[in-house]
Amino acid sequence: MLLRVLLTGVALVACNGVEDQPTGSSTPPAAPSATAVSADSVAGNHILIAYRGALRAKPAVTRSREDASRLAGELVARLRAGEDFADLAKRYSDDTSASRGGESGIFTREHVRKPFDVLFTLEPGRVADVAETEYGFHIIQRAR
Secondary structure, X not given: OEEEEOOOOXXXXXXXXXXXXXXXXXXXXXXXXOXXXXXXXXXXXXXXXXXXXXXXXXXXXXXXXXXXXXXXHHHHHHHHOOOOHHHHHHHHOOOHHHHHOOEEEEEEOOOOOOOHHHHHHOOOOOEOOOEEEOOEEEEEEEOO
């Protein structure tokens, strides 16, 4: 398994399709399923709305904390009304996952940190309420 860390400092475990095989095994590893999750792991998507002064906010981010909060709330409402998460992530997210439509990989119970632990309470496709950290406002969706 491949361990990676998002800009937000949240540790994620992303399957790279190579599982440990017993020594001498001639069976190739099974191809990973993009939607395969277990009770201990879920796929998640993420939009970060940073604001001026937030930790690691890029210099180009000039919105106030209040404007960022308002935008995050508006995006959650739009998502719950049926707009596409990937489209909104590409347009609005300040996270490195924006170019991937907010796809953030597989989260495991063992390595997930707040506010991403909410993923384990969501049904697939659902969006959590906005969560604030020192990085800004987070919009988190459990992938289907």
